[in-house]
Amino acid sequence: MRKAIIWILVVAIVLEFVYVGNNLFISNLDPVDLTNFLPQSDAVVKFKDYASISNFFKDLSRPVSDVKNYGSGYLLFKNKVPVLYESAKNSNVSAFDLSIKNLRKKGFDTKTLWIKGFPLISASSMNKSLYLSFWRNYKIISPSKESIEYALSGILQESSLLKDNSDFTMFWENRMEDSFSGVIFPQSKDVFESSLKVPFLKFNYPLYFGFNDNKFLIKSHADVVSEELNFAPYDFSSSLLSVTLPHTSDIKKYLLNSGLSFIVGNKVGIPISSLTFLSSYLPGEFALMSKDDFVFIVKSSPTNNSMYTNELETQLKNVSENKMLYNGFPVINFKSNNVGFYVLEFPDEFIVSTNKDVLLEIANRSVHKINGESLSALITVNKNFNRIVDLYNLNVNKLVLPFQSGGCTAEIFTNNGEKEIVIRLQK
Numbered sequence: 001m002r003k004a005i006i007w008i009l010v011v012a013i014v015l016e017f018v019y020v021g022n023n024l025f026i027s028n029l030d031p032v033d034l035t036n037f038l039p040q041s042d043a044v045v046k047f048k049d050y051a052s053i054s055n056f057f058k059d060l061s062r063p064v065s066d067v068k069n070y071g072s073g074y075l076l077f078k079n080k081v082p083v084l085y086e087s088a089k090n091s092n093v094s095a096f097d098l099s100i101k102n103l104r105k106k107g108f109d110t111k112t113l114w115i116k117g118f119p120l121i122s123a124s125s126m127n128k129s130l131y132l133s134f135w136r137n138y139k140i141i142s143p144s145k146e147s148i149e150y151a152l153s154g155i156l157q158e159s160s161l162l163k164d165n166s167d168f169t170m171f172w173e174n175r176m177e178d179s180f181s182g183v184i185f186p187q188s189k190d191v192f193e194s195s196l197k198v199p200f201l202k203f204n205y206p207l208y209f210g211f212n213d214n215k216f217l218i219k220s221h222a223d224v225v226s227e228e229l230n231f232a233p234y235d236f237s238s239s240l241l242s243v244t245l246p247h248t249s250d251i252k253k254y255l256l257n258s259g260l261s262f263i264v265g266n267k268v269g270i271p272i273s274s275l276t277f278l279s280s281y282l283p284g285e286f287a288l289m290s291k292d293d294f295v296f297i298v299k300s301s302p303t304n305n306s307m308y309t310n311e312l313e314t315q316l317k318n319v320s321e322n323k324m325l326y327n328g329f330p331v332i333n334f335k336s337n338n339v340g341f342y343v344l345e346f347p348d349e350f351i352v353s354t355n356k357d358v359l360l361e362i363a364n365r366s367v368h369k370i371n372g373e374s375l376s377a378l379i380t381v382n383k384n385f386n387r388i389v390d391l392y393n394l395n396v397n398k399l400v401l402p403f404q405s406g407g408c409t410a411e412i413f414t415n416n417g418e419k420e421i422v423i424r425l426q427k
Contacts (some may be wrong), residue, residue, distance in 0.1 A: 342356050
């Protein structure tokens, strides 16, 4: 009986050493599709180069940025705590030994623990603590020991993301050609929103996003009714903010709520709220050229143009008009007390602006249209927008973009009931 017990213990010890050795010392195993072993989480990001996401998620991923990345991997968030799955560097020296060496170089004290049958390095310095574990060709890094344990539960199939979360399978795409891509679920949407804010643009969660070549593609899984824009917005290179939506009533609502009407009304003399002559059923575009200059474009017709002009004449007191032709199109200069602005009449557009040069650029086709049948909205901001926000204390989230971008253009599409947002970053 005693011999049987001893043999059982010997076999158990050998098996444990084999299991630990498999996890610890074999560093050149074929890569695995880690998505089959990720536990349920609030957000999952797949990346080719850790440097590409370190700025984007700098607030949350700072605790793991002390460990240099040698390859691609995944970044997982659970209750806002990051867990980094990193492809270990191919080397004759195990990732375990390399990690201890690098950590000690950086001044960390290290000790080795065991967790769920996996090796665990506990590293600490004066004001930092890190935990690292290893599995096949991945090392797993987090500032939280509990998060490491949770990450290993996916490998042990205690909580598989693909198995238990249908939203993940609907969103995930093999897009490793991107710098990084990921899925953000509703309970962790602030992870994404803290890294990317665009005025007047709201995201529906969960969503898929990918970043490549200075362009974001965002897919939002939500039932969206596709609306025909039938209006080609203009591309104003000098505009601080440009907003185009299917209905001008929506534009006015956003402008009023943002405080931009204060700029137009108090500084220029044309409150946006008074532009009631513009049909609420026609699409339009608003662009802020500076803190004093704007352009407002509405889809129109020759009949509507005449009606809009008459409405302006009756609304303004002691108004004087000076009409001229430019490039065959009528341009009218309105002056009344402190109000001064221009109107350009196209056969299919009625354009109001405080900047005559902008209208002449439009009439001369120097400002080109962005065409796209499926385009349902366009939002453009540039790096000067936050200066306007600060100057007038606008009720709008400041523009926040990754990589210190100068601005962005956000185009919103609907494909098969799913909203797709393409955000192009400006250098």
